Structures are given as structure tokens and as C-alpha cells.
Amino acid sequence: MPSGLNIFLGWTAGTAGWLAVLSGASLAALAAVPPVLDSPPVPAEVAVTAPAPVSRERALALRHFLTQDCGSCHGLTLGGGLGPPLQREQVANKPVPYLAYTILNGRPGTAMPPWSRFLTEAEGEWLARELRGENP
């Protein structure tokens, strides 16, 4: 029985044997999409105070939010969609305050809405650092 075989709904291992589990692991990744983020100036009134710490529980919720809700437009792997790709290499040159500002305030004229209704400033910055791989 292949290790990845999924059995559910109380099926026994024997009867579920027809379930073909296919990994497709060797499929070649296509050439990386170049980042196309244009860079409006970072607003002057970016918060400079140290952000309040984000609890461990909240961090889990934020990771879920990033994957699933941000992922709806930016891709579950953040490889891009209607929104631009946000993987490490694409955000490496985007400072945390710029990313946090964009997350919280959106980008007028695009499909990126302001998320400040759901996130505190500290959480916006936590997400920005998460994108850059800077969270512990």
C-alpha cells in the first residue's frame, strides 16, 4: 500500500485499494515569473513604534489567513494570481513598512483591498515580516 494512500469514511485499507494516489512530484517547475511590483513611494507616516507582539495563537491564525485568504489572489504558494507573486525573492527589496502599509491600506486602482478592518498595525507588520521570512 503506498504511503500516501488516503482512506476515509471508514473504508478498510483493502477496499480502498483502487484509489490511485499520484504525486506528480517530478513535474518541472516553469521559469520563475519576474516580479512586476511597481513601487509607489512609502508614505511618510509609517508607524515607527515597536509593534505589539503577536501571540502564538494569533500567529497561527495569521498564517492561515496568509495562505488561504491572501492566497485567493496571490496563489496558495504566493506564486501570484490576479495579485502579484509575493514569494521571498519578490519581496526581498520591499521594506517591511511598505509591505505592511500595502496590506493595511490596499492599493487604489487595483484589486488589493485595505485589510485594516481585520488586522492591527502590529499584525500587518507581522504579515510583512512573514512574507520576508523574518518571523521566528
Place this chain on the structure above:
Amino acid sequence: MNPTRHLILALLLIGPPALAAATSDTAKPLAAPPNPAALAPHAAPTEVTAAAPCPQPRGTGDLGIIVERGSGSLLLIETSGNTALGRIEGLGDLSHASAVFSRDGRYAFIFGRDGGLSKVDLLAGQVVRRVMQAGNSIGGAISQNGKLVAVANYEPGGVRVFDAETLEQVADIPALYEEGKPASKVVGLVDAPGNRFVFSLWDGGEIWVADLTDPAKPGVTRHRNIGRQPYDDLITPDGRYYLAGLFGEDGLALLDLWHPEQGVRRVLPGYGRGEEPLPVFKMPHLEGWAVAGRRVFVPAIGRHEVLVIDMDTWTEVGRIPVAGQPVFVMARPDGRQIWVNFALPDNDRVQVIDAESLAVIHELQPGKAVLHLEFEPRGEEIWVSVRDEDRVDVYDTQTFARLASIPANKPSGIFLTDRAFRIGL
């Protein structure tokens, strides 16, 4: 027939042959032809072998798939007993994945976010072909004659067309709309009568009609300046009207495919009445299921309303206040009810509108992050995916009672095989 008997039937049909496939080297590219031993006896003669004919053929009319975006897998379901039959894995990034079906209702073509195009054999429960056809994709369509599958791509922007049998590329239509600009992201790709595909350019603000009668020479007709940022589109179930929703301005763009020479015209211009739109936390969707009788029900952008459009005059005949930003607005197949789900923060509920009185007559609260709804072909039941509860529920559309609940890994899109026989789905 009870569900248990169904399962046994399915097992008898599919049987052990697929086990061999499951134990084979799964790291190989998924280009192998279907296991002939798993085919039904009525399949084309070239595909049948004398060995192990299926003792119990099974129809596919009550089958469907659910996209599990958490694990890049599909749940194979059946709607007679409302059960899951199995899981098919290895489909890549399935955020915003969608599916169309072959004309025999046996194969599903899955369009993944990562550009993967997979052909899934519902009877064998396995992927039989898979190609990475682009870097980033948003959906697709199957041609009227069932021979071509088209994919709408964001990267590179455009439409690519594939042989439905082999998944070999037969045409490439880059969405180059202006000299010096990158190709536009493409949205709202649908099939239309005459083996045409119709789609919109998000960046370019255009509607293109591609005639694939001769796949080697696609004939493309461009309609320019149709409005800012078309986000999704529908074709009416009769295949005549193509309607593009606009994100960048209040209104929709309409193309009469019987009279393309008349060009694209604006429908419901300025429906926002100059008011500041509310933020849109999830992009709404349009498909042919928005049509009920002679009316089209569509989400308003940036407003907590469903807009009602008369299909004879293409004017607004009503707007229905709802709980939030509508995402899917879907008519029950008999046209009597309209079911609506919502973007954050109202994505834990579903509202039901009576198509005659235009009143909200019921509200369900299935749980956190209701992503998609799919009516069974005759509308007596509806499937609802509840992403953050890792569950798909089935409701009776008359009593609103929950009839079944099936575990699924971050479920999103639900696609039943009756789409195979409907224009634009």
C-alpha cells in the same frame, strides 16, 4: 439504492487495476494512458482489452469532484447517496482551481493555479494526463464539439488550446493588446456555439472571440474599450449573450454573439450611483448559472447588493440588499431560488433569494469560509464547501435541512458532471 450498495458497486467497477497504478513510480510525469483494464466495456474498441472487463458498468451522471486546495487533491463524490468515493492527489496548487467535463461525462479537466492542466478519469479515480501549460492560470473551457480544451492564463497572459484527448497544444493566443505592453491577464473564458471561445482581458479591457473551427488557424475578433478591469464573465445558457462584469467601474459589458457586428454595449452603467464602493475582499464570480428565467442575477461590485437584469431589455429591474459582498450568485436549475455566498467578513453564511418576490427568504450559517455552492442537476439539493471547517455540506433546497456532511481538506470548488452538457460550463 442505499449508499453502501453504491460504494460496493463503485468498487466492483473500478476494482483492483488502479492499485497497480497507485503502487507504480509516482515520480514519473503523468502522461501515461489510462489503464485499459479499468475501462468500462462500452468504451471505444481501441481502448478495450479482453482482460478483466468491468463486471458492473457505472454511469457518471451522478458523479462530481470537490477541489481540496489544502492538499492539491480532488475528492470524488456521488450525489445519489451523497458520499465521497475517493481522493485523487498530485494536482499542484489548486487555489482558484476549476473544472470542465468531457462530453461523455467520464473525464474532468482540472485547471490549477500553477498552470497545471490535468485530465482525470472519474471511473478509474486517477490522473491520466497532466501538462504544465503555463506559469499561472485562472480557468478554462471545453469546446462545443468536446475536442478542445482552452485555458485562460495570467502568466503568460493569453489562452492556450489543447487537444482534449492527448492534451497536446494545438493553439496559442497571447493576449497582446497594445504595442510595448505585456500580454494581459485573461479572465472569463467560456465556450460558445460554433466551437468558439470567448474571454476578457483584465489589463486590456477587451473581449476577444476566438473561432477554433480550424484549430490550426484560430480566428480572433477583438472588441476594444469594453470597460475597465473585466473580472469575470458569463455566457447565457442559450449561448447567445456574453456578459462581462467590470471591477474598475460601475457596469457590465454585453456582447450579443448573434450580432457581434453590433459591438459591445454597456449594461447598468453607473449602478453605484456615484457612491464610494466598499472594499472587495474577494473577487466575485459570474457564470451561466446567474440566469433564472428571463432575468440575470449578478453581484454588485463594492456594494452589498445583488443586481437583477432583465434579459430582454438588458436594464436593471431590481436590486436586492444582501448580507455582504456577494461572491457566487447562483440560480437553482428551476430558476425559483437564487443562492448567494459572500466575501469576508460575511463568508460564514449563505442567503437564499426568492426569484419571484426578490426577497431574501432564508439564511444559512454553514460555518467559516463558505467558498462555493453547486446545485445538483435538478436542483433538489445543493453542495456547499466550508473551507475553514474542512467540510462540505449537502442541503435540501426546499426544507433547507442539512442532509449530509463530508470531511474535505480546505474544500473550494465543487463541480458535478452535468456541466458536461451545458453551454458555458
